[in-house]
Amino acid sequence: MSREQPLRDLNNNQPRAIAHALAVLEEIATAGSGVTARDIASRLGLSPATTYRILNLLVREEYVVRLGDLSGFALGARIGALAESHPAVGVTRAVASTVGGIRAALGIAVHLFSVYGTRIRVLDEDDRFPLQERSHVINDLAASAAGRLVLAEEEADAAEPECILDPDGRPLIATLEAGTARSTSSIAIGVRDADAVLVNVVMAVAGHDYVAEHRDAIVRELRRAAEDLAPLLS
Known part of the structure; x- marks a missing residue:
């Protein structure tokens, strides 16, 4: 062969x-x-x-x-x-550079996921702040903002109240608030391809109080990330 x-x-x-x-x-x-x-x-x-x-x-x-x-x-x-x-398998340099810039700008954990139907996979995990309960995040969509964004995409009529829609009515940003002040909260934004299909999700994770205090700045950087990553990932 x-x-x-x-x-x-x-x-x-x-x-x-x-x-x-x-x-x-x-x-x-x-x-x-x-x-x-x-x-x-x-x-x-x-x-x-x-x-x-x-x-x-x-x-x-x-x-x-x-x-x-x-x-x-x-x-x-x-x-x-x-x-x-043991090959070095990962994202392209352009994607890694873009995600790295977002991490530097925010100073908190930023993870990149791929979306396949109703499933998510970790594409680029933040080595500085590894995902907690990684398998739980991947297998239970309700366990993270990234998963909840996918749920909202699949069930538009039952979209989470914390989900922000884009001008076309599609889920854009999802938030998962922590149950306690000491837990972490997460905010995720979707990345769509040329056909408007949700193909990736960028998720920022930090302590509940930090996310609540810096929500606007986090959302602003995530929006920039989605715009920069769309042509690189679709």
Whole structure:
């Protein structure tokens, strides 16, 4: 098998296609060996046709294998090789620079998430202030402002009262207030692609009192982040 043009069929709308392929890989890793194409499509909000196309490409390149009894899929040999070599996988320099600027301006935790249907994934975690209960934030959309923004996107009629809409009536900013003064609060803003699809979320996290006192400044910087990141992430 040629290694010269891996995943060469992902040329059309390449950034989105690659993001979907990575999401499929992560879903297989999370769900475990035997996960079906139907389950992957449902969990990621992808069409069956797109899911099968991505799976076929990943199988061809040996990142994914079909189980012998055809019951589902599992991670392939090339994923093992990647894990052993510990590659530096992350965002582009332009995205990292933009997010880094927002972190410097705010001085608090700023995390970047990717959005796949009704699921979120950590794309760039703030190393200075790692996410608390990371798996809980990812798996329970109600546990963070980032997740609540996705919930508001999916259920417009039941949008959180803390959610601010953009001029077109789409969820733009969501806030999760802490239950106690010693807990952390979070504010998140959505990043949309050229088709107005919510593809990423930037979330700022800090102590409840700090967020309450500096809310306007945080929202202002998050708005700037969304505007700067939109052309880089879509």
